Amino acid sequence: MKNILSAILSLTGIVILLPYLVGSCRKNDNPGNLSFMQLEIPEGFPDPVYRFADNPLTKEGFELGRKLFYDGRLSVDGLHPCSSCHQQIAGFGTYEHDRSHGVHNSHTLRNAPVLFNLVWQNSFHWDGEFSTLFTEAVHPITGHLEMGETFQVVISKLQKDAGYRELFRKVFRTQFITPDHLLKALAQFTGYMTSANSKYDRVKKGEASFTANETAGYALFQTNCAGCHPEPMFTDYSFRNTGLPVDPILNDFGRLRITGLSQDSLKFKVPTLRNVYISSNYMHDGRFNTLAQCLDHYRTGVQKSPSLDPALTNGISLTNTEATNIALFLRTLTDSSFLLDPRFSKP
Known part of the structure; x- marks a missing residue:
């Protein structure tokens, strides 16, 4: 699984990545007039492990991630968005279910972990398979018992949506959607979830x-x-x-x-x-x-x-x-x- 992200990225082709790579050289400008957000660090909490240094946190990126999180098109049957296993009513865990339900009436191996205060974690999933907030969403999207899709097909579906093309263009400065962009948007949304007001x-x-x-x-x-x-x-x-x-x-x-x-x-x-x-x-x-x-x-x-x-x-x-x-x-x-x-x- 360690090389899965690089393998996925290669599927999209060098041509798709070039506009983003060129745009990433201009880190200090803000051509899209993006609204930058500050990570909320509650009083008494330790320093977070992840501070979005490689993925500037913006209102537009956060909203794009929220839209993706609730979009069934990220799953093969269109019925299992991220939110189907991570429900707000349960702290973005699976509400009153033993194990998560996936596509084709499947059950996953484990109970879905709650999604909040993630930027303080240095590993993800029950067994720590993933070491970054950026990569932890790969398996749920591509796992055959979870969302059962491929990034190539997900991107093909999103690329046909003019609204998504405009959102990705604004946030990532290119009209071409890549797995890198999708995962970064999801990381902005889930990484910003902070629970500290009990x-x-x-x-x-x-x-x-x-x-x-x-x-x-x-x-x-x-x-x-x-x-x-x-x-x-x-x-x-x-x-x-x-x-x-x-x-x-x-x-x-x-x-x-x-x-x-x-x-x-x-x-x-x-x-x-x-x-x-x-x-x-x-x-x-x-x-x-x-x-x-x-x-x-x-x-x-x-x-x-x-x-x-x-x-x-x-x-x-x-x-x-x-x-x-x-x-x-x-x-x-x-x-x-x-x-x-x-x-x-x-x-």
Whole structure:
């Protein structure tokens, strides 16, 4: 997969790329009168990994990415845009589904990760196969269980649309659409999605207060969960084996598929817990419907194996009341303003 992007780009031909390459030499001008945007970095957040240095963030590029994100023409059947698996109501994850649904009534291997705060990540997908925000959209578009299309056909469809030609011309200074342009536009849209206005965030700013149960849950979270889900991102972006038994049908061994290393068997990326209350289902394959089931797994369901995270050797000891209080605290990580933000809705 490492060379997939270069192979895709070559399909479009050198002639198509030349206008863009020529235009890219004039980085300091702004012939399209584009409206540049500043990346939003919430107070207390670390420095982002990606700052759009190679893909200037503009209102026009963002809007083009939003249009593409909701356009079924990026899929082979016209019915499965990016938004079909990444729904705003679920923090741009898959709402109340175990695994994503793809073209031809297929099911993908895994649950769709939520799409926000992406510029703070240094790897993407559950197994970390992709290392940049720019390349992570390649597989969903071309995967036969997801959108099932090729960039050559997608571009052919978009090139026939005068509206798209004008949008791409304005943003990228050429009437010829390329995979590079398409992926950069999507990166502008998804990379700009920032979620940092939950009750938890307001409490930290002194604008709200936790209830007694939430306060108790927060203390328990800091003791039992923060090692893998540290504040303020609520993930450390590492890959860990959390003791989930292998689904015998899916036979998914996680990061092992990427590295080939036995020590990476059953390791999956630690997901953020922001908006977790509304982003069911849970775990890499969506096997759990509720947060209570997740907590019960850590209490009594951890399966031992050579690559099990040492922090879970004995599971996590919690009473029923303590588990409930942790769940109540996790609910305070819900950012309703993000879930309803019209900037990210279907245009």
